[in-house]
Amino acid sequence: MSILVWTYIMVILSFGLYIFIAWRSRVKETKGFYVAGSSVPPLANGMATAADWMSAASFISMAGLVSFMGYAGTVYLMGWTGGYVLLALLLAPYLRKFGKFTVPDFVGDRYYSSTARIVALICAIFVSLTYVAGQMRGAGIVFSRFLEVEVSTGVVIGMAVVFFYAALGGMKGITWTQVAQYCVLIVAFILAAAAISYKLTGMPVPQLGFGSTLIEGERAGQYVLQAIDGIHEDLGLHRYTEAFHPGGMGMLSVVSITLALMVGTAGLPHVIIRFFTVPSVKAARISAFWALLFIALLYTTAPTVAGFARYNMIDTINDTPYTEAPSWFKNWEQTGLVAWVDKAGDGIIRFRDGDPFIGPPNLTGERGEHGERLVSNELTDNDNELYIDRDIIVLASPEMGNLPAWMVGLVAAGGLAAALSTASGLLIVIASSISHDLYYRILNPQATERQRMAVGRIMIAIAVLIAGYFGINPPGFVAEVVAFAFGLAASSFFPIIILGIFTTWVNREGAIAGMIAGISFTMMYIIQTKFMGMDPWFFGIVPEGIGTVGMLINAAVTLTVSSFTKSPPAHIRELVQNVRTPRGSGEASGH
Amino acid sequence: MSKSFEEYWKKNLTLIGVLLAIWAFVSYGLGIFLVQPLNNFWIAGFPLGFWFAQQGSIYVFVILILVYCVIMNKLDRDYDVDEQ
Numbered sequence: 001m002s003i004l005v006w007t008y009i010m011v012i013l014s015f016g017l018y019i020f021i022a023w024r025s026r027v028k029e030t031k032g033f034y035v036a037g038s039s040v041p042p043l044a045n046g047m048a049t050a051a052d053w054m055s056a057a058s059f060i061s062m063a064g065l066v067s068f069m070g071y072a073g074t075v076y077l078m079g080w081t082g083g084y085v086l087l088a089l090l091l092a093p094y095l096r097k098f099g100k101f102t103v104p105d106f107v108g109d110r111y112y113s114s115t116a117r118i119v120a121l122i123c124a125i126f127v128s129l130t131y132v133a134g135q136m137r138g139a140g141i142v143f144s145r146f147l148e149v150e151v152s153t154g155v156v157i158g159m160a161v162v163f164f165y166a167a168l169g170g171m172k173g174i175t176w177t178q179v180a181q182y183c184v185l186i187v188a189f190i191l192a193a194a195a196i197s198y199k200l201t202g203m204p205v206p207q208l209g210f211g212s213t214l215i216e217g218e219r220a221g222q223y224v225l226q227a228i229d230g231i232h233e234d235l236g237l238h239r240y241t242e243a244f245h246p247g248g249m250g251m252l253s254v255v256s257i258t259l260a261l262m263v264g265t266a267g268l269p270h271v272i273i274r275f276f277t278v279p280s281v282k283a284a285r286i287s288a289f290w291a292l293l294f295i296a297l298l299y300t301t302a303p304t305v306a307g308f309a310r311y312n313m314i315d316t317i318n319d320t321p322y323t324e325a326p327s328w329f330k331n332w333e334q335t336g337l338v339a340w341v342d343k344a345g346d347g348i349i350r351f352r353d354g355d356p357f358i359g360p361p362n363l364t365g366e367r368g369e370h371g372e373r374l375v376s377n378e379l380t381d382n383d384n385e386l387y388i389d390r391d392i393i394v395l396a397s398p399e400m401g402n403l404p405a406w407m408v409g410l411v412a413a414g415g416l417a418a419a420l421s422t423a424s425g426l427l428i429v430i431a432s433s434i435s436h437d438l439y440y441r442i443l444n445p446q447a448t449e450r451q452r453m454a455v456g457r458i459m460i461a462i463a464v465l466i467a468g469y470f471g472i473n474p475p476g477f478v479a480e481v482v483a484f485a486f487g488l489a490a491s492s493f494f495p496i497i498i499l500g501i502f503t504t505w506v507n508r509e510g511a512i513a514g515m516i517a518g519i520s521f522t523m524m525y526i527i528q529t530k531f532m533g534m535d536p537w538f539f540g541i542v543p544e545g546i547g548t549v550g551m552l553i554n555a556a557v558t559l560t561v562s563s564f565t566k567s568p569p570a571h572i573r574e575l576v577q578n579v580r581t582p583r584g585s586g587e588a589s590g591h
Numbered sequence: 592m593s594k595s596f597e598e599y600w601k602k603n604l605t606l607i608g609v610l611l612a613i614w615a616f617v618s619y620g621l622g623i624f625l626v627q628p629l630n631n632f633w634i635a636g637f638p639l640g641f642w643f644a645q646q647g648s649i650y651v652f653v654i655l656i657l658v659y660c661v662i663m664n665k666l667d668r669d670y671d672v673d674e675q
Contacts, residue, residue: 066645071641071644071645073645074622074644077644077645077649078618078622078644078648078649081648081649081652082614082618082648082652084656085610085611085614085652085655085656086611088659088660089607089610089611089655089656089659090607207646210636210637210646211635211636211637211642212636213636223636223637224636225637226633226636241630241638241641242630243623243626243627243640243641243644244626244627251623251624254623255619255623258618258619258623280674281674282660282664282667285656285659285660286660288656288660289653289656292652292653292656293653296649296650296653299649300646300649303645303646502604577596580600580603581596581599581667581672582672585674
């Protein structure tokens, strides 16, 4: 059977499974809708958290980024895992004991203020909307490449599926579909990596294969990383494993981005909210462990995929005549995600550092002398002739490794699982922020269960439509807004939640001033450097890492203002004492 | 607030402090600040600094959370503040 048929089978089977699970776990009450009735077992919550967390970016893009960045790709690998240690030690158990529905709930109650609640809920919505647009886009790309439909048709199918199970089952439906989606995505990712590892090194466990010796080719007998470094040196590039090489990221950038991503992770509402769904404080702690273990399976495999792909790409393409290029190369050239310009005019593909031309390929629709698809972009003056979109590294890896067609289909289903599971987790945050925090807690505290459920479902529908719109018409700055999401999460929620738990005296005035100071600084800096073309003026810190500074500003302002203003009322100090011990955690309540 | 509660909380804070110190040492210390000198040592097919940055630190993160869970569950029982 062909790749296309296999992909249809895999995608239809997996979607059927999600819809079946959603139907089985439909809910009628707000508690089921927002926090799955606080009855999710820790192991399942760990899987759901992992699927929630690992987005289209983790599954599709990250290994590709690392493959092109080498050592510097570490910022994503450590940054998107290290935050779970902060979450497990500093946030999850206490927030579970607090026992409400959302992050703005905690901020509003702990700081006894509707203003704080509204600031928190605006941040939660902004962060989640930013994120969800990227997921819909990711789903659309997988559809268009593997199922040969238009990107926009793909986005609409993705929207329909997510809406179905999010509106029907709320958090409960989402949780159980995420468990299934985790299984699909991890099996796909690891099987593909294992097959490539086995092919190159004879060792099927990719984490070990990455440290083994090559069994074929010119460099047989060398360690994989030794071979990659050697190839790079032969081409006159910096070594793959080399840190802080000239022209790459410096130490300050690596530190600040890693820290901003870690702290941002721990401050993301769709991650925190998952710890409200487990039955106890003990379960919250251990489910953070399961979550990171399940995430680590992918995150320790991704750098191996990156390395193997780097080796494969250079080994099979560089200095090869275009007419003899492997078939995956020509398949992906059809999609415009791979392009070659014959700068030297000799029909041989040269793969060096830098971009071969300016901007993404602009296909003219004509073929060149050797049969390559021509582009009309302005050429750069380096001697690199090859354009490879970073997003295809994972999706093309089964083809690069000559794996069977069904595995290509499985990887496509895995990419969709990653995109849809994250999208659904974000939608429930948006829906709960508006229907619970805004509508029920502020606008209409007398609302009945029925009204609250109806508003929740309507909000999911609206959020799906907005996300779908941005998926079909992506704003030109999708990559930039990711810096926004993490920067805002780091500079808004993280410090004031921590201070709210670990001090009793930090007060309303401090928290509001701190959040506003942290967010304003971070937003201003990102807008100045990303959109207005200013140089990174704060000690040269790149905008992706500025959340670290925003977080410190938030904490400093919160502490200073709190120490000069009236300390919180007695019942708040009692609340803080209460969240510090597990006993009496009970179930989450909305009242 | 009882004495035993204060003791419980202090032990919790100490544990968090120790685990976060290890967390920072492995990720920022070995994986970033010391990556260049450590990369001169190749162990089991990896330059050591690169291995800590892209593999080792993640394993350590997982272990840290597990250790925290085990010790805190015991602490909860010892100070009689666990969920029943």
